[in-house]
Amino acid sequence: MTDLRTxxxxxxxxxxxxxxxxxxxxxxxxxxxxxxIGLVAVLVAGGIAAGAAGGGVALDRDLYRVGxxxxxxxxxxxxxxxxxxxxxxxxxxxxxxxxxxxxSVADTQTGRAAYSAFRDAVQSYNERQMAREENQSxxxxxxxxxxxxxxxxxxxxxxxxxxxxxxxGGGAGTGGGGADAGTGSGTTGGDTAxxxxxxxxxxSDAAAADDGGVDAPSLGGMASLFGGDTxxxxxxxxxxxxxxxxxxxxxxxxxxxxxxxxYGSSVLNERINRxxxxxxxxxxxxxxxxxxxxxxxLLGTVAITVAIAAAVGGGxxxxxxxxxxxxxxxxxxxxxxxxxxxxxxxxxxTVTVSVFLTTYTFVPAIFTNVTPIALISPLTLVVRDLAGExxxxxxxxxxxxxxxxxxxxxxxxxxxxxxxxxMFTQRPVPLKFLDALDSRISRARSVATLSALxxxxxxxxxxxxxxxxFVLPVDLTVPMILLAVAxxxxxxxxxxxxxxxxxxxxxxxxxxxxxxxxxxxxxxFVGEKFTAIAQLAGLQSLTLGQTAFAxxxxxxxxxxxxxxxxxxxxxxxxxxxxxxxxxxxxxGASRGRSAYGVALVGAIAIHLVYNLQVVNALG
Amino acid sequence: xxxxxxxxxxxELGSLRKxxxxxxxxxxxxxxxxxxxxxxxxxxxxYDPGAASYQVDVAVTGDEEAVEDLLRAxxxxxGLSGRPYxxxxxxxxxxxxxxxxxxLEASTGEDGRIRVAAVAxxxxxxxxxxxxxxxxxxxxxxRNERAERSAFLSTTPLTLPPAAESSPYFGxxxxxxxxxxxxxxxxxxxxxxxxxxxxxxxxxxLELLRVAPVSFAAVVDGKLLAAGxxxxxxxxxxxxxxxxxxxxxxxxxxxxxxxxxxxxxxVTLGAAVAIxxxxxxxxxxxxxxxxxxxxxxxSLLPLSPAxxxxxxxxxxxxxxxxxxxxxxVFVGVVALVGLRFVVDRVxxxxxx
Numbered sequence: 001m002t003d004l005r006t007x008x009x010x011x012x013x014x015x016x017x018x019x020x021x022x023x024x025x026x027x028x029x030x031x032x033x034x035x036x037i038g039l040v041a042v043l044v045a046g047g048i049a050a051g052a053a054g055g056g057v058a059l060d061r062d063l064y065r066v067g068x069x070x071x072x073x074x075x076x077x078x079x080x081x082x083x084x085x086x087x088x089x090x091x092x093x094x095x096x097x098x099x100x101x102x103x104s105v106a107d108t109q110t111g112r113a114a115y116s117a118f119r120d121a122v123q124s125y126n127e128r129q130m131a132r133e134e135n136q137s138x139x140x141x142x143x144x145x146x147x148x149x150x151x152x153x154x155x156x157x158x159x160x161x162x163x164x165x166x167x168x169g170g171g172a173g174t175g176g177g178g179a180d181a182g183t184g185s186g187t188t189g190g191d192t193a194x195x196x197x198x199x200x201x202x203x204s205d206a207a208a209a210d211d212g213g214v215d216a217p218s219l220g221g222m223a224s225l226f227g228g229d230t231x232x233x234x235x236x237x238x239x240x241x242x243x244x245x246x247x248x249x250x251x252x253x254x255x256x257x258x259x260x261x262x263y264g265s266s267v268l269n270e271r272i273n274r275x276x277x278x279x280x281x282x283x284x285x286x287x288x289x290x291x292x293x294x295x296x297x298l299l300g301t302v303a304i305t306v307a308i309a310a311a312v313g314g315g316x317x318x319x320x321x322x323x324x325x326x327x328x329x330x331x332x333x334x335x336x337x338x339x340x341x342x343x344x345x346x347x348x349x350t351v352t353v354s355v356f357l358t359t360y361t362f363v364p365a366i367f368t369n370v371t372p373i374a375l376i377s378p379l380t381l382v383v384r385d386l387a388g389e390x391x392x393x394x395x396x397x398x399x400x401x402x403x404x405x406x407x408x409x410x411x412x413x414x415x416x417x418x419x420x421x422x423m424f425t426q427r428p429v430p431l432k433f434l435d436a437l438d439s440r441i442s443r444a445r446s447v448a449t450l451s452a453l454x455x456x457x458x459x460x461x462x463x464x465x466x467x468x469x470f471v472l473p474v475d476l477t478v479p480m481i482l483l484a485v486a487x488x489x490x491x492x493x494x495x496x497x498x499x500x501x502x503x504x505x506x507x508x509x510x511x512x513x514x515x516x517x518x519x520x521x522x523x524x525f526v527g528e529k530f531t532a533i534a535q536l537a538g539l540q541s542l543t544l545g546q547t548a549f550a551x552x553x554x555x556x557x558x559x560x561x562x563x564x565x566x567x568x569x570x571x572x573x574x575x576x577x578x579x580x581x582x583x584x585x586x587x588g589a590s591r592g593r594s595a596y597g598v599a600l601v602g603a604i605a606i607h608l609v610y611n612l613q614v615v616n617a618l619g
Numbered sequence: 620x621x622x623x624x625x626x627x628x629x630x631e632l633g634s635l636r637k638x639x640x641x642x643x644x645x646x647x648x649x650x651x652x653x654x655x656x657x658x659x660x661x662x663x664x665x666y667d668p669g670a671a672s673y674q675v676d677v678a679v680t681g682d683e684e685a686v687e688d689l690l691r692a693x694x695x696x697x698g699l700s701g702r703p704y705x706x707x708x709x710x711x712x713x714x715x716x717x718x719x720x721x722x723l724e725a726s727t728g729e730d731g732r733i734r735v736a737a738v739a740x741x742x743x744x745x746x747x748x749x750x751x752x753x754x755x756x757x758x759x760x761x762r763n764e765r766a767e768r769s770a771f772l773s774t775t776p777l778t779l780p781p782a783a784e785s786s787p788y789f790g791x792x793x794x795x796x797x798x799x800x801x802x803x804x805x806x807x808x809x810x811x812x813x814x815x816x817x818x819x820x821x822x823x824x825l826e827l828l829r830v831a832p833v834s835f836a837a838v839v840d841g842k843l844l845a846a847g848x849x850x851x852x853x854x855x856x857x858x859x860x861x862x863x864x865x866x867x868x869x870x871x872x873x874x875x876x877x878x879x880x881x882x883x884x885x886v887t888l889g890a891a892v893a894i895x896x897x898x899x900x901x902x903x904x905x906x907x908x909x910x911x912x913x914x915x916x917x918s919l920l921p922l923s924p925a926x927x928x929x930x931x932x933x934x935x936x937x938x939x940x941x942x943x944x945x946x947x948v949f950v951g952v953v954a955l956v957g958l959r960f961v962v963d964r965v966x967x968x969x970x971x
Contacts, residue, residue, distance in 0.1 A: 048915040116785040138771035141764035148741040234757030265900040343814035
């Protein structure tokens with residue numbers, strides 16, 4: 001017991017020493033002049049960005065040319081619209097001509113787009129004119145109070161109208177601007193209209209809703225920042241769109257891109273000119289070296305996250321949700337830097353990492369108010385935390401768990417190749433990847449472990465596929481999602497087997513192929529049972545969620561009217577499937593890489609057919 | 620001039636090809652483009668009532684007179700049909716039993732305004748379709764009511780031209796997707812220059828220049844040529860792909876000139892940063908901030924690159940946009956010449 005403690009303390013000391021060394025060395029590369037230049041540049045860029053956000057940088061400025069006479073009643077509407085560029089009627093190069101009697105439109109797509117921009121411009125011009133009227137009740141004769149109600153069976157109505165919507169972070173705290181316009185029904189909880197103090201529907205909101213067009217889906221009042229209920233003039237109501245999550249995603253993720261750039265450089269630096277060799281020959285384990293080198297960057301990420309969370313008004317939950325994303329950023333960059341052969345390659349790896357992870361956290365968060373799918377992304381937790389909602393532990397784990405596990409596994413893989421023969425050689429990335437997989441295989445049993453460890457990635461990939469395909473119609477997406485699932489799972493079950501065979505770790509015989517295939521299938525099956533967490537988040541209520549996870553046997557036990565024998569059969573069927581397909585790919589892998597490719601296609605086909613059968617049978 | 624620079628450029632491109640990083644670069648760009656289009660197609664079809672062929676039934680209840688007006692306004696919207704209900708509770712029951720998708724309860728307020736309490740289902744995608752349609756119907760109602768009250772208004776609202784079909788993706792394609800595809804390669808090119816130069820410093824390979832018959836200036840030129848030349852080629856390839864996909868792209872030569880000018884500016888920036896602070900960590904950070912400055916700064920100009928690109932591609936750009944492109948090319952040339960002066964005064968072995 002004390003032995004363990006002294007060992008732990010020794011490890012912690014080493015890690016801290018390396019962390020201190022990493023910090024002091026990094027600080028040494030930054031001279032005062034560069035630091036000042038950088039700081040000034042950041043301040044200027046920030047100032048410009050703030051100015052741009054305030055002044056409104058119009059991407060669509062003067063996009064369409066409109067021929068219109070200066071005395072036309074429509075002239076002001078065209079002139080005030082940023083998208084439209086008024087020209088004299090005689091100008092032949094226009095998309096649209098507005099004369100006193102009629103409007104002529106060029107018979108092109110551009111012409112039609114120009115016409116619809118013109119219509120929007122007139123509409124928002126009218127709103128602005130009306131806002132200046134003395135008699136506001138004549139100018140805005142209709143007041144709408146919009147509420148969202150759930151339609152669950154036998155649930156009393158109004159369960160969602162609880163006033164959470166307006167009060168959250170950002171600039172949403174203005175509350176009650178249009179509330180005095182009165183509401184017909186008794187629920188006043190969520191009716192915060194725009195931030196204006198005017199006693200009427202807020203015309204600037206109306207204009208914003210109109211000008212928004214495609215570029216920024218209409219934001220309506222600030223109340224809809226979190227998709228809450230709204231009231232105001234008809235122009236101010238808009239569908240729930242969590243604009244905040246878009247902003248937040250970037251506020252939290254942008255600094256991480258800078259952190260991983262520095263981190264990746266630092267890791268790759270060790271590998272250039274065999275600089276890291278001295279560390280490797282020191283009596284320190286690679287794990288300690290990696291932990292020490294990572295620690296400063298992880299702490300940096302935590303500090304930045306805390307600062308941002310404090311700035312936007314997030315609590316502990318926000319930080320706890322975002323830090324795992326940061327850890328995954330670091331983990332994938334670490335693996336990338338271990339694989340990359342040059343700085344150039346590292347750049348592409350980091351860009352890929354940040355693009356992929358941004359997508360993964362960003363896309364689902366858009367649907368925060370829409371479906372349980374949004375929970376795939378921890379940013380959804382942040383949005384909810386900011387809105388003052390409480391988050392059940394199950395949902396938190398569902399969102400953060402796969403990310404933390406994936407980060408852990410990636411570090412494990414990277415540490416596996418943190419050794420001389422991999423660090424200082426120039427090998428293509430795919431080969432290094434196989435090396436990394438192989439370094440974790442010492443005996444046949446490790447194949448099962450690796451299969452089980454691949455589950456977080458499989459889970460993340462499948463969730464991403466669901467999130468991306470979710471907007472399409474169900475008829476189309478179900479076969480696509482089944483195919484995606486088959487491809488992802490077959491790859492996860494077979495790549496490390498291929499690595500082991502390529503490294504001649506096992507003899508290329510029929511018997512060892514079958515044993516490895518069976519073990520890989522078993523490992524995957526056991527790991528897959530952990531996807532039962534999906535049930536906690538209620539993803540099963542969604543057609544796509546059911547489609548993706550039903551074939552794995554999750555949630556079948558809920559089925560009523562199914563005999564125990566069938567349940568058992570269905571429970572064990574996935575095991576048979578995984579063992580069979582993994583054996584097929586293992587057989588291919590034992591015969592070389594091209595045979596592996598063919599076998600993989602076969603295994604995917606088997607898997608797809610099985611999935612379709614199960615979904616149809618349960619459907 | 621010429622041959623050593625070209626040889627170095629060829630070598631740079633060769634290493635990109637060998638490491639297959641160029642494939643990864645194209646994959647990233649494709650992914651970003653696909654991702655943003657997905658977002659827009661997904662979101663716009665949610666927000667555009669015409670995009671989804673979905674019939675919304677609305678229960679209308681409340682004051683007799685207001686109900687009549689409301690039903691008329693609802694009737695003018697495509698994909699929306701109204702049903703009168705005698706009481707709020709009957710309407711809410713129908714809503715709960717899913718006979719209707721939304722409830723509108725109208726009443727006349729003390730100040731003569733019509734108050735509409737709207738109830739929409741809280742079911743996500745469906746909600747959006749319902750709410751957008753309700754909004755259009757209610758705006759129609761607002762216009763009608765406003766016309767009735769025109770005696771109390773000092774100005775008469777302009778007559779709204781009738782609605783027409785137009786693709787909701789149209790504006791986005793030109794204002795976001797086209798600039799994205801044009802400028803992403805430029806950004807990556809500059810980053811490549813930073814990597815390439817800092818790596819030479821880190822590996823100590825510039826030391827060899829002492830015995831090699833090439834100058835440091837030639838090395839930098841070669842790298843700039845390889846990276847900077849790549850961006851316009853990629854950008855134009857994207858434009859051609861868009862065209863194949865049915866999106867008309869006008870004035871391609873001008874777009875080419877624009878990307879070439881911009882990439883000259885950005886690769887110069889990359890090289891300058893790499894030479895002044897040859898540690899990759901610092902260099903990449905400074906470069907990213909610098910590019911941010913360039914893009915943020917130019918976006919404030921009346922002819923910002925993104926807007927100019929959109930108008931050029933759309934074919935609605937006037938003389939101003941073309942002058943801006945010419946100006947950009949000029950700035951690019953000036954930057955390259957300026958860099959040459961700096962490079963000539965740098966001893967490559969003092970770096971790092």
